[in-house]
Amino acid sequence: MNSYDVIIIGAGPAGMTAAIYAVRANMKVLMLDRLAPGGAIINTNEIENYTGQGVISGAELSIKMFEHTQLLGVEFDYKTVLEIEDRGEKKIVKCEEDGTEYEASAVILATGTVPRKLGVPGEDQFTGAGISWCAICDGAQFRGKDVVVIGGGNSAVEESIYLAGIVNKLTVVTLFDLTADPKACDKLRAMENVTVYPYQDILEFTGDTSLSGVKFKSTKEDGTERFVECDGVFEYIGLKPSSESFSELGVLDKFGCITVDGEMKTSVTGVFGAGDITAKRLRQVITACSDGAIAANTAAKYVESLRG
Structure with missing residues (x-):
């Protein structure tokens, strides 16, 4: 030994x-x-x-x-x-x-x-086939496409800024509000192709043979449900x-x-x-x-x- x-x-x-x-x-x-x-x-x-x-x-x-x-x-x-x-x-x-x-x-x-993972329907099905945890590794394959980032912390915001520079449309969905460094949050919000949905709970990833979108629901009293079409998802919900x-x-x-x-x-x-x-x-x-x-x-x- x-x-x-x-x-x-x-x-x-x-x-x-x-x-x-x-x-x-x-x-x-x-x-x-x-x-x-x-x-x-x-x-x-x-x-x-x-x-x-x-x-x-x-x-x-x-x-x-x-x-x-x-x-x-x-x-x-x-x-x-x-x-x-x-x-x-x-x-x-x-x-x-x-x-x-x-x-x-x-x-x-x-x-x-x-x-960490969300543990919602569709997550396991599309892991590695539309859902990723690494924008640097997999972001390039979504160039010019529509992408959803889940999370509002430092990693989510920093990687969203990177992705927004290469994708067509970026949607950020987070359980709370953006909690990253204020300057980074301001930079992300100012990007023209970015939409942020705070206070949302992810319900499901949809699609047949490939990922087609994300369903989520407001945590506010109205409980509004939304569906965003996308080609890829990047999760940043903690470690x-x-x-x-x-x-x-x-x-x-x-x-x-x-x-x-x-x-x-x-x-x-x-x-x-x-x-x-x-x-x-x-x-x-x-x-x-x-x-x-x-x-x-x-x-x-x-x-x-x-x-x-």
């Missing part, structure tokens, strides 16, 4: 920053992720608030971060983690691929989040933590997020959390990086304490 000082599960901004700090602390580090390094930011068209970068695409920032880890010699492997077994001073990370197992003194959990593999560790809150203290320690000695998977109020690239740096620093000190 391969043994490491620190194993980092997740290669998003939190995980990659943790890897950089851990290896610079003279730790033997392994970073694991089942997908390409970068996490959710790979699918972000533009990032404007990462200090020192100005405007940069999520994919470009991901590449820069990963190249930094490789420059420092961080080991990386594509693995799907199934379970972490706590054996006191040693943690066993069990992976799906070939039953691979790794041993580490400290583990940093940085697996991030995945998009859920990717924490299923850690459910037996006893480090999750009722929402499935990892509970950590100010040093990114969980309730299990030698297990740390970082990034969007942790219970926190602000989920941004820069805060994920901050979490990763703190987690790695705390983990390295813990490993050093075991060495005596």
Whole structure:
């Protein structure tokens, strides 16, 4: 069994920053992720608030971060983690691929989040065939067509602005009002091909062999029902933590997020959390990086304490 000082599960901004700090602390580090390094930011068209970068695409920032880890010699492997077994001073990370197992003194959990779904009729039928959760990935196929975006938060508004620049007509449907950054909301509302329907509840996605439209209903007293024809739908209704593999560790809150203290320690000695998977109020690239740096620093000190 391969043994490491620190194993980092997740290669998003939190995980990659943790890897950089851990290896610079003279730790033997392994970073694991089942997908390409970068996490959710790979699918972000533009990032404007990462200090020192100005405007940069999520994919470009991901590449820069990963190249930094490789420059420092961080080991990386594509693995799907199934379970972490706590054996006191040693943690066993069990992976799906070939039953691979790794041993580490400290583990940093940085697996991030995945998009939530509505769970309404037609959603499963048209998933990947009209309904998407990634405008950067799939937006181009709807160029010049009519599209609906569901959601009113930062992701919904930012991706709506991007989509409005390439589609014919964009309809934004949200359960509340637009709650994103006010400047972004103003920019979206000012676009001529955009219509916003606040305070609406999605009822159904319609269509036979292909998506034809969205039915929704006002949450106000009148309960007005509407139907908007469209060729594609992009959902941005929030995120859920990717924490299923850690459910037996006893480090999750009722929402499935990892509970950590100010040093990114969980309730299990030698297990740390970082990034969007942790219970926190602000989920941004820069805060994920901050979490990763703190987690790695705390983990390295813990490993050093075991060495005596």
